[in-house]
Amino acid sequence: MKFINQAVSIQIKLIFLAGFLWWGLGVPLDGFAQSANYNEQKLTPNFFQMDPVIQVAENKILKKEKSEPGTMVLDEVEVIGKERFFDLGARPxxxxxxxxxxxxxxxxxxxxxxxxxxxxxxxxxxxxxxxxxxxxGQNTGLEGVKIQIRGSGIRSIHSPIRGVSIFRNGIPMTRANGGTDTQNLNYFVWDHAEVLRGANAMTMGGSSLGGAINxxxxxxxxxxxxxxxxxxxxxxxxxxxxxxxxxxxxxxxxxxxxxxxxxxxxxxxxxxxxxxxxxxxxxxxxxxxxxxxxxxxxxxxxxxxxxxxxxxxxxxPAQNNRNPLDPNFxxxxxxxxxxxxxxxxxxxxxxxxxxxxxxxxxxxxxxxxxxxxxxxxxxxxxxxxxxxxxxxxxxxxxxxxxxxxxxxxxxxxxxxxxxxxxxxxxxxxxxxxxxxxxxxxxxxxxxxxxxxxxxxxxxxxxxxxxxxxxxxxxxxxxxxxxxxxxxxxxxxxxxxxxxxxxxxxxxxxxxxxxxxxxxxxxxxxxxxxxxxxxxxxxxxxxxxxxxxxxxxxxxxxxxxxxxxxxxxxxxxxxxxxxxxxxxxxxxxxxxxxxxxxxxxxxxxxxxxxxxxxxxxxxxxxxxxxxxxxxxxxxxxxxxxxxxxxxxxxxxxxxxxxxxxxxxxxxxxxxxxxxxxxxxxxxxxxxxxxxxxxxxxxxxxxxxxxxxxxxxxxxxxxxxxxxxxxxxxxxxx
The missing domain is CATH 2.40.170.20 (TonB-dependent receptor, beta-barrel domain)
Known part of the structure; x- marks a missing residue:
C-alpha cells in the first residue's frame, strides 16, 4: 500500500455545548469542545485557535518495513499548528x-x-x-480612580484623569482633550493588560510622560x-x-x-x-x-x-458632610x-x-x-x-x-x-x-x-x-x-x-x-x-x-x-x-x-x-x-x-x-x-x-x-x- 505525492489534512474542531440565549441572540445547541494534543503539549484556543493539520510531506511514502507479520512502520508524520490570526493591538x-x-x-x-x-x-x-x-480611589470606588505613572497625572481629578494614555485592543480610550473616564474601563472583560511606562508608550502612539496602558x-x-x-x-x-x-x-x-x-x-x-x-x-x-x-x-x-x-x-472616617442638596451623579x-x-x-x-x-x-x-x-x-x-x-x-x-x-x-x-x-x-x-x-x-x-x-x-x-x-x-x-x-x-x-x-x-x-x-x-x-x-x-x-x-x-x-x-x-x-x-x-x-x-x-x-x-x-x-x-x-x-x-x-x-x-x-x-x-x-x-x-x-x-x-x-x-x-x- 503506497501513498505517493499526496497530503492528508485532518482538522479536529471543538465547539462548546451551549443551551441558553444571551441578550436575545440565538446560539446553536450542539457541537464539540475544541482540543488537540501532540507530544504532550496542548494546543488550546485560549490565545490562538489552532487548526492542527496532519501532513504527509510530498515525496514521502508509508514504508512497508516488516517487523512482524501483518504490521508496517509509517514515515514520520509532522503536525503543524496554524496560528489563528491575531489583532496587532490585541495580542494573545x-x-x-x-x-x-x-x-x-x-x-x-x-x-x-x-x-x-x-x-x-x-x-x-x-x-x-x-x-x-x-x-x-474615593468613597464607593465607582466614581473613577486617579491613575498616576511617574508623576504624570498628579494634576488629575479622580475622573477623567490626564497624563496617562489608555488604549483598548490598540484603539484609544483617552479622548482628544486628554481625559480618560476610568469608570468606563470595565475590568470584568479583561484578558490581560500591557503597561508601558514613560516614553515606551510610543509603540502604541502614546506621547505623555506617564506612558500608556493597553x-x-x-x-x-x-x-x-x-x-x-x-x-x-x-x-x-x-x-x-x-x-x-x-x-x-x-x-x-x-x-x-x-x-x-x-x-x-x-x-x-x-x-x-x-x-x-x-x-x-x-x-x-x-x-x-x-x-x-x-x-x-x-x-x-x-x-x-x-x-x-x-x-x-x-x-x-465614616462621617459625611455632604450637602443634602448635592446631586446623584x-x-x-x-x-x-x-x-x-x-x-x-x-x-x-x-x-x-x-x-x-x-x-x-x-x-x-x-x-x-x-x-x-x-x-x-x-x-x-x-x-x-x-x-x-x-x-x-x-x-x-x-x-x-x-x-x-x-x-x-x-x-x-x-x-x-x-x-x-x-x-x-x-x-x-x-x-x-x-x-x-x-x-x-x-x-x-x-x-x-x-x-x-x-x-x-x-x-x-x-x-x-x-x-x-x-x-x-x-x-x-x-x-x-x-x-x-x-x-x-x-x-x-x-x-x-x-x-x-x-x-x-x-x-x-x-x-x-x-x-x-x-x-x-x-x-x-x-x-x-x-x-x-x-x-x-x-x-x-x-x-x-x-x-x-x-x-x-x-x-x-x-x-x-x-x-x-x-x-x-x-x-x-x-x-x-x-x-x-x-x-x-x-x-x-x-x-x-x-x-x-x-x-x-x-x-x-x-x-x-x-x-x-x-x-x-x-x-x-x-x-x-x-x-x-x-x-x-x-x-x-x-x-x-x-x-x-x-x-x-x-x-x-x-x-x-x-x-x-x-x-x-x-x-x-x-x-x-x-x-x-x-x-x-x-x-x-x-x-x-x-x-x-x-x-x-x-x-x-x-x-x-x-x-x-x-x-x-x-x-x-x-x-x-x-x-x-x-x-x-x-x-x-
Whole structure:
C-alpha cells in the first residue's frame, strides 16, 4: 500500500455545548469542545485557535518495513499548528509577554486571572502588583480612580484623569482633550493588560510622560463557555457578573454583563451603582483577514462623599458632610469600535480601526446650579508592523497614526427654588488630535537590539462661547518626540535596557481665559533618561527601572475652593521627576504539607521623588499628592487540593497636600488576608478576603491645594476601614 505525492489534512474542531440565549441572540445547541494534543503539549484556543493539520510531506511514502507479520512502520508524520490570526493591538497573552520583553524600558504584563483572585471591588485591584502605577480611589470606588505613572497625572481629578494614555485592543480610550473616564474601563472583560511606562508608550502612539496602558479584552475564543461570578461584602457591596463566549468556524462571539452596587464607606448618602454591558463579535474572512466589532453600553450612578479635615477623618472616617442638596451623579456611556486586521507577505501586518464614544454628564447642584455636558468623539487608527533586512541587519518596523476628533456641548443653568432655571452659560468645544509614530528595532547581534523612534503630535482646540456673550478662541499645539534605546540579553534569563526620550503633553483649555493674557497656559515637555533590568526563571522573576525626567512647564491643577467644580490650571516653570520601580514574584515548590504545594511571594516597591526645580514661589518643594515611598507584599500558600491563603501588607509614606509643603497626610500601613478554594478540573471557585484588618484610619486620596499655611482643611478622602468580601465563581 503506497501513498505517493499526496497530503492528508485532518482538522479536529471543538465547539462548546451551549443551551441558553444571551441578550436575545440565538446560539446553536450542539457541537464539540475544541482540543488537540501532540507530544504532550496542548494546543488550546485560549490565545490562538489552532487548526492542527496532519501532513504527509510530498515525496514521502508509508514504508512497508516488516517487523512482524501483518504490521508496517509509517514515515514520520509532522503536525503543524496554524496560528489563528491575531489583532496587532490585541495580542494573545504569550505574544504580549514577548512584545513587552522587546521594549527598551519599564513594562508590566497584568494577568486578569490573578486579578480575579481578589474581590474586584474597583479598578485598583487590577494594578496592585504593577510597580510605578499609583492608584487612588474615593468613597464607593465607582466614581473613577486617579491613575498616576511617574508623576504624570498628579494634576488629575479622580475622573477623567490626564497624563496617562489608555488604549483598548490598540484603539484609544483617552479622548482628544486628554481625559480618560476610568469608570468606563470595565475590568470584568479583561484578558490581560500591557503597561508601558514613560516614553515606551510610543509603540502604541502614546506621547505623555506617564506612558500608556493597553487593555486586551476577551473574545469568544479566549473565554469560551459560560462564566459567572457573585461577590458580597461590607457596605452592602454586591457584584454579580456573567459572560458567555462561543466560536464556530470563522465566527466568534463574547458578551458580558456586570453590576456593582454598594452603600460606600460613609454613614449617609454615599451609595453607588455601576452597570457594564459588553459585546465582542469577530469574523475571520480567511487566514489573512479578520474583523472585530465591539459594543459598550454602561451606566454609572453615585453620590459623592465629602472631603474631610484630617482631624475629622481620624475621629470618624465614616462621617459625611455632604450637602443634602448635592446631586446623584449619573453618567451613561456608549462606545462602538470596528477594527480590521490584514496579514501580507511583503508588507507585514496592518490594522485599521475606527470608533465612536459618548458620555453624558449631568451635575444637578440644586443649591447653586445645574451643569450639563455631552462629550462625543470619533477616531480612526492605523498600524503596520513589518520585518526588513537592511544593510545585513534585521529591522522590525512599527508605524502608525491615531486621529481623533471630539466635540463638547457645555451648558450651565441657574437654580430657581432648587429646580433647573434658565440657561446662564453655553459653550461648544472642539478638539482635534493626531499622533503619528515610527519605530525601528535593529538587531545588531542575536542578543543586542537598538531601538530608534520618532513621534509627531498635532492638537487643535477651539472654544466657542455663545451665551451670555459670543466669543471664541482656538489654539494649535504641535510637538516632536524623538527616542533612542537598547535592549541587551546579557544572559538567557537576564535582560538590561535603557532609553533617552522626549515626551510632549498638550494643555487642555478649561475656558477662554486659559488661552489669553499673561497667565496663558503652556504645553508640558519632558526629557527622560531610563535604565533597568528584567528577567526570571520558573522560580523567580523581576523587573527594575530607574528614571530621571527633566520637566518643563509641568501642568498642574487645583480645585479652588474644594468641591466647587472650579479647577484652576497652571504651569510650573521647571520640575524634576526621579524614581525607582521594582517588582518581583517567586513561586517556590514546597511539598511541605502535601506533594505539589507551593508558596507564591510577590511584591512591588516604588520610590517617587517629584519636586519643583528652583521655582520662583515654591523653590525645590515636593510636588503634592503622591507618597514618596509605596510598597506591597503578599505571601500566598497554595495547597495541591486548590486551597490557598495568605497575608498581604501595603505601606505608604506621608504625602504632602499643598505646593507650599505646609501640610501632609500621614503614612499608613494596611494589613490584609486572602483565602480561597479553586480545585482543579472543577467548574467552581470560592474566594474570601479581609482588608485593613487593624482598622487603620487613613487618607486614601487627597485634593491638592496651593498653600494651606500649615492649617488642616477639607482636603482628604478616607480609605476603606476594616471590611470583608467573599464570593463564588463558576464556569462551564
Amino acid at each position: 497573552f504569550d505574544r504580549s509577554k514577548e512584545f513587552l520583553e522587546k521594549v527598551p524600558g519599564g513594562t508590566t504584563l497584568i494577568d486578569a486571572e490573578k486579578m480575579r483572585e481578589t474581590s474586584m471591588q474597583e479598578l485598583e485591584d487590577a494594578f496592585l502588583f504593577a510597580p510605578g502605577v499609583h492608584i487612588a 487593555i486586551v479584552t476577551h473574545t469568544g475564543r479566549t473565554s469560551p463557555g459560560f462564566h459567572g461570578r457573585l461577590t458580597f461584602g461590607s457596605n452592602e457591596f454586591t457584584s454579580p457578573s456573567v459572560s458567555y463566549g462561543y466560536s464556530e468556524n470563522k465566527w466568534d462571539f463574547f458578551t458580558s454583563f456586570s453590576l456593582i452596587s454598594t452603600q460606600g464607606n460613609r454613614d449617609t448618602a454615599n451609595s453607588g451603582t455601576a452597570k457594564w454591558g459588553f459585546i465582542s463579535a469577530g469574523y475571520q474572512w480567511n487566514e489573512n483577514n479578520e474583523t472585530r466589532f465591539i459594543v459598550d453600553i454602561q451606566d454609572h450612578d453615585w453620590e459623592n462623599g465629602s472631603t474631610l479635615t484630617l482631624a475629622s477623618l481620624r475621629n470618624n 449619573e453618567i451613561p456611556h456608549m462606545r462602538f469600535s470596528l477594527k480590521h486586521n490584514v496579514k501580507t507577505e511583503d508588507w507585514g501586518s496592518f490594522s485599521l480601526g475606527t470608533f465612536y464614544q459618548r458620555n453624558d454628564y449631568n451635575f444637578p447642584f440644586r443649591a447653586f446650579g445645574f451643569f450639563e455636558d455631552t462629550w462625543e468623539e470619533v477616531g480612526v487608527v492605523a498600524r503596520n508592523e513589518q520585518d526588513r533586512n537592511w544593510l545585513g541587519f534585521n529591522n522590525h518596523l512599527e508605524m502608525g497614526v491615531n486621529t481623533q476628533y471630539m466635540w463638547v456641548k457645555d451648558e450651565n443653568f441657574s437654580s430657581v427654588n432648587q429646580s433647573k432655571g434658565p440657561i446662564v452659560f453655553r459653550e461648544d468645544n472642539y478638539f482635534t488630535l493626531v499622533e503619528a509614530y515610527f519605530q525601528d528595532r535593529i538587531s545588531l547581534t542575536n542578543s543586542f537590539d537598538v531601538v530608534l523612534g520618532i513621534q509627531g503630535i498635532y492638537k487643535n482646540q477651539e472654544f466657542a462661547q455663545t451665551f451670555p456673550v459670543t466669543q471664541s478662541v482656538s489654539e494649535e499645539s504641535p510637538g516632536i518626540n524623538p527616542k533612542g534605546g537598547f535592549v541587551w540579553q546579557a544572559m538567557e534569563e537576564v535582560q538590561l535596557y535603557g532609553n533617552v526620550s522626549r515626551s510632549f503633553e498638550t494643555k487642555t483649555l478649561n475656558n477662554i481665559g486659559d488661552s489669553t493674557g499673561a497667565n496663558k497656559v503652556r504645553d508640558q515637555k519632558a526629557t527622560t533618561l531610563e535604565v533597568g533590568t528584567r528577567g526570571g526563571s520558573s522560580l523567580f522573576s523581576w523587573e527594575a527601572s530607574f528614571y530621571h525626567a527633566w520637566v518643563q512647564d509641568e501642568l498642574l491643577v487645583v480645585e479652588s475652593p474644594p468641591q466647587s467644580m472650579n479647577f484652576l490650571l497652571g504651569n510650573a516653570d521647571e520640575s524634576l521627576h526621579t524614581g525607582i520601580e521594582l517588582g518581583a514574584e517567586s513561586n517556590i515548590p514546597l511539598s511541605f504539607i502535601c506533594s505539589g504545594d507551593s508558596l507564591r511571594i510577590r511584591g512591588t516597591y516604588t520610590w517617587s521623588d517629584f519636586r519643583f526645580d528652583g521655582d520662583m514661589n515654591f523653590g525645590d518643594n515636593r510636588l503634592p499628592g503622591i507618597p514618596e515611598h509605596a510598597g506591597l507584599l503578599e505571601v500566598l500558600y497554595k495547597h495541591n487540593s486548590g486551597f490557598y491563603f495568605g497575608p498581604n501588607v501595603e505601606i505608604q509614606s506621608d504625602k504632602v497636600v499643598d505646593f507650599a509643603n505646609t501640610f501632609s497626610a500621614p503614612a499608613f500601613t494596611l494589613l490584609g488576608l486572602r483565602a480561597g478554594y479553586a480545585p482543579k478540573n472543577t467548574f467552581y471557585k470560592f474566594f474570601l478576603e479581609a482588608n485593613n484588618i487593624t482598622d487603620e484610619r487613613y487618607a486614601e486620596s487627597i485634593n491638592v491645594a496651593v498653600n494651606l499655611n500649615g492649617m488642616d482643611a477639607n482636603q482628604f478622602l478616607p480609605g476603606q476601614q476594616f471590611s470583608m468580601f467573599g464570593g463564588v465563581e463558576f464556569e462551564y
